[in-house]
Amino acid sequence: TGSSRALWERSARIFPQGVSGQAKYFAPYPVFVESASGATITDVDGRTYVDLLMGAGPLLLGHSHPAVVEAVRDQAGRMFNPMMPNKGSIDFAERLQAHMPHLERLRFVNTGSEATRSAVRVARAVTGRTKIAKFEGNYHGSDDLFLISTHTRTPAGTPERPEGVLDYAGMSPRLLDETIVLPYNDIENTVARLNEHGHELAAVIMEPVSFSSGGGIPATREFAAAVRAATEAHGIVMIFDEVLCALRLGLAGAPAYLGVTPDLVTIGKAVGGGMPLAAFGGRADLMEAALGADAGPRKIFQSGTFTENPISIAAGAAALTVLETEDGLARADGAGGRLRAGLDEVLTRHGVPHVVTGMGSIVQIHTGVNEVRNRRDTLAGNAALTAEIMLGCTAEGVLWPPVHPAVTSTEHTDTHVDAVLDAVDSVLTRVLPQFSF
Numbered sequence: 296t297g298s299s300r301a302l303w304e305r306s307a308r309i310f311p312q313g314v315s316g317q318a319k320y321f322a323p324y325p326v327f328v329e330s331a332s333g334a335t336i337t338d339v340d341g342r343t344y345v346d347l348l349m350g351a352g353p354l355l356l357g358h359s360h361p362a363v364v365e366a367v368r369d370q371a372g373r374m375f376n377p378m379m380p381n382k383g384s385i386d387f388a389e390r391l392q393a394h395m396p397h398l399e400r401l402r403f404v405n406t407g408s409e410a411t412r413s414a415v416r417v418a419r420a421v422t423g424r425t426k427i428a429k430f431e432g433n434y435h436g437s438d439d440l441f442l443i444s445t446h447t448r449t450p451a452g453t454p455e456r457p458e459g460v461l462d463y464a465g466m467s468p469r470l471l472d473e474t475i476v477l478p479y480n481d482i483e484n485t486v487a488r489l490n491e492h493g494h495e496l497a498a499v500i501m502e503p504v505s506f507s508s509g510g511g512i513p514a515t516r517e518f519a520a521a522v523r524a525a526t527e528a529h530g531i532v533m534i535f536d537e538v539l540c541a542l543r544l545g546l547a548g549a550p551a552y553l554g555v556t557p558d559l560v561t562i563g564k565a566v567g568g569g570m571p572l573a574a575f576g577g578r579a580d581l582m583e584a585a586l587g588a589d590a591g592p593r594k595i596f597q598s599g600t601f602t603e604n605p606i607s608i609a610a611g612a613a614a615l616t617v618l619e620t621e622d623g624l625a626r627a628d629g630a631g632g633r634l635r636a637g638l639d640e641v642l643t644r645h646g647v648p649h650v651v652t653g654m655g656s657i658v659q660i661h662t663g664v665n666e667v668r669n670r671r672d673t674l675a676g677n678a679a680l681t682a683e684i685m686l687g688c689t690a691e692g693v694l695w696p697p698v699h700p701a702v703t704s705t706e707h708t709d710t711h712v713d714a715v716l717d718a719v720d721s722v723l724t725r726v727l728p729q730f731s732f
């Protein structure tokens with residue numbers, strides 16, 4: 296039959312781990328989507344779910360927003376040849392720049408992983424150094440360089456690897472010598488390590504909101520400012536990886552939100568309105584030095600067959616128009632705020648020690664802790680219960696796989712939020728007897 300279970304079994308015979316590497320985050324098997332609209336997904340078995348994953352971030356306007364669907368249809372009918380220059384990409388880049396003036400120069404790419412990799416290449420080219428520093432628990436995409444110490448833990452509770460040790464097989468062991476891992480939101484230790492290694496670092500890359508697998512923890516303004524000061528002192532290129540929080544932190548991005556302007560930023564996910572699109576950019580002198588016509592020996596390699604494809608550009612432009620002309624962001628943020636407050640109330644009512652983190656349309660829970668500055672803090676709490684709550688929501692009609700914080704969209708209404716809170720209430724009633732504090 297065409298049920299999710301049957302499709303799951305079939306998929307496992309052709310794809311390792313079934314449909315995707317994320318399958319373990321869905322219980323008892325992944326939901327196969329028949330259709331999706333606004334804040335909800337309907338699966339092939341006819342069940343409807345409130346979606347809190349939203350494509351892992353891109354669907355800030357919800358599923359199949361009419362304005363985005365129309366733009367995609369229109370562009371596909373006229374031209375969808377990537378690689379050839381297209382006026383739409385200039386128009387869109389200028390509009391992004393108008394919101395984010397720190398994007399003095401930018402380049403579009405397809406994915407966040409390409410954007411972060413390219414930003415690091417720029418930093419290496421302009422500094423002549425190779426090492427980079429990243430923060431524990433920060434995720435920057437699938438490139439080897441960044442996978443060190445992302446601290447993604449499966450619901451089953453894979454043992455943590457010590458700091459700086461590769462989490463995955465198949466990666467170049469040399470990366471251990473090229474990447475320094477720093478403690479997020481810990482000014483003292485971060486600044487000390489930057490002072491020690493500053494002379495050899497090309498870049499410090501950080502997530503303005505630490506998202507990786509259940510993070511959802513914003514950087515403090517003081518922390519961002521301290522990293523900025525240390526990077527300036529040592530001539531290190533500072534990169535904000537805004538792939539996930541771009542547009543969600545406000546159209547002006549993390550520099551406005553945190554009051555700190557890095558040298559380069561990466562943006563992605565919601566930027567393409569749900570289609571593959573990301574970008575990296577920032578200071579004109581750095582971007583020109585590494586990508587400009589006169590780059591010479593500093594020129595970095597940056598290319599891709601599908602880069603800057605017009606359909607993604609059209610979708611992104613249509614989505615941006617909605618955010619500019621409606622109170623879309625306020626709606627998404629409102630749903631996020633209501634969800635944070637509600638989760639706080641439900642967890643308190645059930646007597647679960649917890650912290651709810653996030654901001655705007657980004658929401659995450661951490662149980663068994665009273666304070667959360669970074670991923671290490673959250674893993675020191677009851678990470679198993681947190682994962683159990685998120686995973687358990689599936690059976691209650693809410694998709695919140697424990698791979699990602701919850702994100703709301705412009706289409707999440709009070710009714711959706713209430714459904715999530717009811718789901719979490721039911722899950723807690725069911726699973727709490729198995730946990731003690």
Ligand code: PMP
Binds near residue numbers: 408434437
């Ligand atoms: N950086 C951040 C902060 C991200 O959240 C992600 C994706 N979760 C990436 C980079 C990688 O983006 P992509 O999956 O599009 O390659």
